[in-house]
Amino acid sequence: MSASGDGAVAVGGDAGFILNGHYNTVLMVPGYGGPRTLDDLAAAGRARMVQRWHAVGVPLDVACTFADTAHLGSLPSAMVTSPEGRVVVLEGSFGAGKSLAAERKHQQDITAARTDARAPIPVHLHAKHIQGGVVDAAIRAARPFGDPAARGIALVVDGLDEPGPIRGKELLDQGLSWTASTAGQRWHILFTVRPGLELNDSVRRIMPDLGEDETALLIDRLGGNGSAVGSQPSMVRHVLRRPLFAIIAAGLQRDRSPLPHSPMAFLQALVTRAVRDAEEAKEERAERLLQKLATECASTGGLAAAADVGSPGDVHALLGTRLVVRVGERHLAFALPVLEQYFTGQALLAGGVPADVTQNVELLDRWRYGLAMAVASAGWEAARTVIEPLLRAQPGIAAWVVHEAVPRAVPESEGPWPDMATSLVSQRLQATLEAWQQGLGPAGDLIFFYTRWSGPVTVDARLKGNKLGLHILRRHADHTPELAIPVSHRRAEPHGMRPLAASARPVAADYAAWPWQETLGTVASRLHMLCERRDFDLADCDAYTKERLWLASTGLLRRASRRYAPLQADEAHQALRQSLYSAGRLPVRSSYGHQFSGRQVELLRIDEQLGGGRWADDSGMLHYPYAAPDQEDGPHVHWVWDTYSPSQLRLRTEQVLSAAMEIYTALVDTWFPHLKQVLGLASACPATLVADLYVAPPQDSDSYEPPLMRLSLRPSTGSSVSVHLVPSEDDLYAPAPPLSPGNEPARSPWARPSTPVISEPEIFDDAPAIGYAYAWLHEDLHRLHLTSHGPGRTNSGLP
Structure with missing residues (x-):
């Protein structure tokens, strides 16, 4: 040096x-x-x-x-390597030190390559800068240092969350698939990511927090007062366990400034000090230039041309804040990704969300973390200026932003908390709940469907400290009860009905936008229930009607599940009318003998269709809509798939998946039309759903060897399904043929990734297509945080 x-x-x-x-x-x-x-x-x-x-x-x-202090920020080997799986994902919130830990691992990989010419070639990549596949990008970066095919690669990919969860999941799946192949056996990959990406526990490692002694030691090394940490409120001590905030705290202590209570407040304090210390510009000018740079970086993927930001004097002013670095001779970037996101958020709060951003899902993808930062740092009115136009244009993205911005799981602890009047708490929750329902469109009207209520509601809530007591009550006729509803009415409304929803739990009251997150949680839990119970009715989808009609008929006639002989339509109709007009509810059979009931409107529709003979053949018979077993007898039959020949199984798979695509499309068009551009499968279409199907040879024993299916999406001029039998299991696990750059099936960055996934085909139930369609929809909604959990029944097969 x-x-x-x-x-x-x-x-x-x-x-x-x-x-x-x-x-x-x-x-x-x-x-x-x-x-x-x-x-x-x-x-x-x-x-x-x-x-x-x-x-x-x-x-x-x-x-x-x-x-130059190698142990500073290093983690034990078991935290950053996995000899068995060869892929590790290091997860931690911003400021936790995961990027530093990844750099230390990269330095160790470099040291190993210096001492052993056969060691894997060290490569460090930023996820948001990877074009195409992660494997190809790593091989290109490794070639100047040796032969990747012979040595393998020790790869570090930082910031898996930064290009968005869909792209991040795609890069992760590519890494997992490659290291599971023969060609990738000498590879080791370390990803870093913020919480939020769905990960298998076998690859996830949680970034450890600093202990209080470690926090105090770090603060002391930077000229602060580490011994004062123990006297801070628990909220502050919890924040200081992330190294970023301990460093900021040391600077604040040197300035004799009080320590903030939240990560956002620490970040604001860092920015205030950096702008104040800049020698080249007044604070107001520096803030304005930082916001301009952030919007340029957000729109272009992390780098901005210096000439697009301002004059040479402006560039010097930006560099003088120490928050910005020059990359090469002509470009600028923020030193930390979170700083780019913070200033993008500040630009949005200062000027509002540009119309061209709200109408463009590509830009919304690049600005997503800036939008979240804006909501996280804003007051109530400022947050509304960001959320409401976004909710009108793209309710799914608004949900993602609010969930990312405001913590939902928080402890009940000491303040400081805002002192909000009960009426104001209730009014804000009322307004946000109605906004979510309206923004979601048709599906929003069903939020309280299972409480037998689809009318307007009244919110009654109280906030004590950061603990919220919430009740959502029916609103009768045009009368809205006073917000101070008597206790007796919260548990027994005037008509003797319990509340539609009730809860008492801590909320993130130090975030002004917390009412948006709280009511989003109510909406998400109800949509989860609707998806799990498969209760979005479809009147004009033939594939859906055929499965539901078969379920109703077999249930009415007490036909055992998985018996596919034709049924007499007249007998089914007669049984339906008897049940419909005597009990008003129709029990029908779903998978594995579970029972569920058809709603009145659907039963009347089935009654009309059976009476008109629409789905019966010339002999008055109803037929199961998919290929039936063709080899039910024989010594090899031990499992349900053994009753199908490979060709018959391929045909049934193609029929079920084709029907599932039709049902999924109808569900989106009917109930979630406002989300079409950002629901994963919908935004990937038109595309061909390709299924590679492997059927094991007949076995004399009853060993469990089910068929395996690999689903992937391929670009196409129209939506279709293509199913192929592959001769061996090796063919099923072989790398999928690469897609040429720019020819990926995703039409938006919110679309599902195209990396194939192996699963067992779930095609043997009485209503398999409905199961697949709901699982795909449920997964897509959950990725936007519009359901509280993902699907719990069917393995969807899609990545």
């Missing part, structure tokens, strides 16, 4: 990375051609660590010392 006359500190390596201390800035200037040696890789990693520490207020010389 050497110093030049202008204060620059070179960190070694032919790539020429420079950390420039002049004007309190850090400039990353990669030499021509990028890293060419292992020393270059080490220098680049060191520069990334230094720039991050310096951005949050660590003096440049101390940041360099920290970077």
